[in-house]
Amino acid sequence: MNKKSNILKQAAAYPHIVWSVLFIIAPLIFVMYYAFTDKEGRFTLENITSLAQPSYLEVFLRSLCFAFLATVICLIIAYPVAYFISKTSPKAQKILIMLVTLPQWLNFLIRTYSWMALLEDTGIINTILESLNMQPIHMINTPFAVILGMVYNFLPYMIIPLHSVMSKLDNRLLVAASDLGCNQFQVMTRIVLPLSKSGIISGITMVFVPSISTFYISQKLGGGNFDLIGDTIERQFQTAYNYNLGAAMSFVLMILIVISMAIMNKYSDEDGGVIV
Amino acid sequence: MNEEKILEPKGVTNGLQNEHKKIVELIDVAKSFDGEVVLDHINLVVKEKEFMTLLGPSGCGKSTTLNIIAGFVTPDTGDVLFENVKINDVPANKRHVNTVFQKYALFPHLNVYENIAFALRLKKLSEEEIYERVEEMLAMVNLRGFEKRDVNLLSGGQQQRVAIARALINKPKVLLLDEPLAALDLKLRKDMQNELKNMQRKTGITFIYVTHDQEEALSMSDTVVVMANGKIQQIGTPTDIYNEPENAFVADFIGESNIIDGVMLDDYKAKFSGHEFECLDKGFNKNEPVDVVIRPEDVDVVPVEKGMLVGMVTSVTFKGVHYEIIVDIDNFKWMIQSTDYVAPNEKIGIYIEPDAIHIMKKSEFSNMFGDYSSFSDELERLSDTNEEENEEDE
Numbered sequence: 001m002n003k004k005s006n007i008l009k010q011a012a013a014y015p016h017i018v019w020s021v022l023f024i025i026a027p028l029i030f031v032m033y034y035a036f037t038d039k040e041g042r043f044t045l046e047n048i049t050s051l052a053q054p055s056y057l058e059v060f061l062r063s064l065c066f067a068f069l070a071t072v073i074c075l076i077i078a079y080p081v082a083y084f085i086s087k088t089s090p091k092a093q094k095i096l097i098m099l100v101t102l103p104q105w106l107n108f109l110i111r112t113y114s115w116m117a118l119l120e121d122t123g124i125i126n127t128i129l130e131s132l133n134m135q136p137i138h139m140i141n142t143p144f145a146v147i148l149g150m151v152y153n154f155l156p157y158m159i160i161p162l163h164s165v166m167s168k169l170d171n172r173l174l175v176a177a178s179d180l181g182c183n184q185f186q187v188m189t190r191i192v193l194p195l196s197k198s199g200i201i202s203g204i205t206m207v208f209v210p211s212i213s214t215f216y217i218s219q220k221l222g223g224g225n226f227d228l229i230g231d232t233i234e235r236q237f238q239t240a241y242n243y244n245l246g247a248a249m250s251f252v253l254m255i256l257i258v259i260s261m262a263i264m265n266k267y268s269d270e271d272g273g274v275i276v
Numbered sequence: 277m278n279e280e281k282i283l284e285p286k287g288v289t290n291g292l293q294n295e296h297k298k299i300v301e302l303i304d305v306a307k308s309f310d311g312e313v314v315l316d317h318i319n320l321v322v323k324e325k326e327f328m329t330l331l332g333p334s335g336c337g338k339s340t341t342l343n344i345i346a347g348f349v350t351p352d353t354g355d356v357l358f359e360n361v362k363i364n365d366v367p368a369n370k371r372h373v374n375t376v377f378q379k380y381a382l383f384p385h386l387n388v389y390e391n392i393a394f395a396l397r398l399k400k401l402s403e404e405e406i407y408e409r410v411e412e413m414l415a416m417v418n419l420r421g422f423e424k425r426d427v428n429l430l431s432g433g434q435q436q437r438v439a440i441a442r443a444l445i446n447k448p449k450v451l452l453l454d455e456p457l458a459a460l461d462l463k464l465r466k467d468m469q470n471e472l473k474n475m476q477r478k479t480g481i482t483f484i485y486v487t488h489d490q491e492e493a494l495s496m497s498d499t500v501v502v503m504a505n506g507k508i509q510q511i512g513t514p515t516d517i518y519n520e521p522e523n524a525f526v527a528d529f530i531g532e533s534n535i536i537d538g539v540m541l542d543d544y545k546a547k548f549s550g551h552e553f554e555c556l557d558k559g560f561n562k563n564e565p566v567d568v569v570i571r572p573e574d575v576d577v578v579p580v581e582k583g584m585l586v587g588m589v590t591s592v593t594f595k596g597v598h599y600e601i602i603v604d605i606d607n608f609k610w611m612i613q614s615t616d617y618v619a620p621n622e623k624i625g626i627y628i629e630p631d632a633i634h635i636m637k638k639s640e641f642s643n644m645f646g647d648y649s650s651f652s653d654e655l656e657r658l659s660d661t662n663e664e665e666n667e668e669d670e
Contacts, residue, residue, distance in 0.1 A: 170381065172377055172379070173381055176375070176377055180369075180395040180442070181399070183367045195384070237545065
């Protein structure tokens with residue numbers, strides 16, 4: 001009886017195991033293979049060492065920097081929004097969360113093109129500014145535009161985990177804190193913030209990882225002036241046909257992400273074991 | 277209406293003598309949630325060092341009253357006074373009042389020590405002073421050595437103690453307790469009742485205690501406030517409340533009681549169940565319809581020929597100390613508690629002494645309670661647990 005149910009339980013995991021092997025483990029092995037071999041298939045470290053040029057380092061550093069900024073901005077915007085949503089009625093929460101994810105229903109390319117239309121020098125925003133007799137602002141092809149694109153695209157991934165933690169927050173704890181002498185600000189810093197830490201960490205992960213590896217946003221909103229790792233990797237596969245170098249970049253990016261996550265997990269100490 | 281007049285606390289004696297000063301006062305406080313009246317213009321005076329219990333079924337407004345004193349709820353009308361100063365607009369964190377919550381509401385991210393130290397940390401006291409006072413509190417609630425424990429792994433009783441220590445460390449002038457023992461099992465509840473009472477005596481802090489458990493209320497309090505339908509039904513000492521219930525609701529809610537329709541023929545003379553009885557009550561109009569309360573333990577079982585009333589025994593339950601006997605007298609089921617056994621379906625007589633009869637004015641609760649025809653232990657217990665669960669939404 002017990003044995004049978006155990007076998008069933010194990011069987012329930014098989015689809016996922018098969019999925020993981022086919023679509024996660026196997027591709028990873030391919031990436032490793034290409035990263036550490038040359039065009040003839042011989043082992044080499046040259047792909048990795050060749051990344052140590054200033055031009056590539058600049059790309060890595062810029063990606064890291066943009067992703068970091070986008071994540072921080074997302075967190076600053078998402079935290080109060082998620083808190084506000086969690087304080088509304090259950091029915092309102094459902095609707096508001098749906099509205100948060102609504103932009104994701106549109107295709108990613110269309111969303112990015114829409115931002116181009118908005119931000120261009122002769123775009124919608126500047127046209128409006130001019131009609132109001134105000135100075136037009138140059139926005140497209142700036143780091144601002146690229147980071148804006150990232151924030152816009154990845155904000156829901158910050159709001160949703162934050163909201164899911166906050167909606168489970170026991171309101172009596174907040175009442176108890178004010179009973180014991182906390183003002184509104186202290187309730188936030190001493191109760192809400194520490195108790196939503198796991199949401200903050202998964203939110204950061206879910207925004208930082210896609211931000212650092214994103215491509216296309218920078219090409220369209222940055223006008224090709226701000227190459228990111230994702231764009232560089234794409235070029236190796238699509239234009240340069242240098243699979244080995246592309247794989248090496250992917251490998252380094254992966255290491256970068258793992259290190260970032262490890263640093264964050266260290267800061268989240270005991271109750272943060274959510275990711276990686 | 278006229279009946280409501282007598283429910284005002286005017287002239288009602290609190291459990292504590294008048295030498296103690298007023299500490300909390302509610303004047304004509306009313307509150308509605310979504311158009312539903314939860315508190316209907318109540319007046320209440322709490323004195324220093326008093327152990328006051330707000331007692332009533334779920335939805336009677338007792339928790340709301342507590343929340344208004346704590347500052348979590350703002351009354352629609354009326355004033356809240358603290359040491360004779362109006363505090364309607366003082367936020368909860370600025371009031372000299374702390375609360376022990378029903379399900380403890382301990383901070384899950386802090387250990388026992390930090391939970392108790394919480395209020396002191398906000399005051400930015402020195403580490404030594406915090407340590408000293410936390411240890412003092414831990415000693416008081418018998419939790420020495422638990423400093424580093426995770427509060428999520430404590431038993432219900434231990435969590436309760438942490439909650440009490442956390443609320444008392446601030447040395448509040450008034451401690452509010454919202455059904456603090458409801459989640460504990462019976463044995464632990466009894467122990468904690470004694471401990472709480474001792475703590476209250478030792479610290480001299482005013483306790484305002486909310487419960488739906490009448491036994492808890494009677495055994496712990498100096499003053500009991502019985503509430504129903506958003507109104508205060510009676511304020512008095514536990515003995516007053518039990519012996520001199522103000523109306524049918526109080527009589528039914530506190531202990532067991534037979535509540536019979538009657539007429540006051542004259543001073544000291546009441547008629548009910550087709551028989552005239554002598555009693556000790558006076559001051560009613562001639563032939564005024566009244567509710568008559570007779571406690572089950574005050575009814576004597578006698579042979580039929582000696583009985584003032586005669587009835588048929590419909591059920592007998594052994595309760596340890598006594599038998600609980602249900603007797604049908606003219607289609608009204610009486611409950612009688614007797615140490616002598618009688619057999620079901622036996623005809624018995626009952627005898628009632630004049631001091632066993634308590635006469636009450638008719639009220640909105642007349643004819644709602646007091647008959648034991650549908651009585652069953654099981655139902656009573658079921659309704660008890662429901663009450664505990666519902667109470668929170670209030």
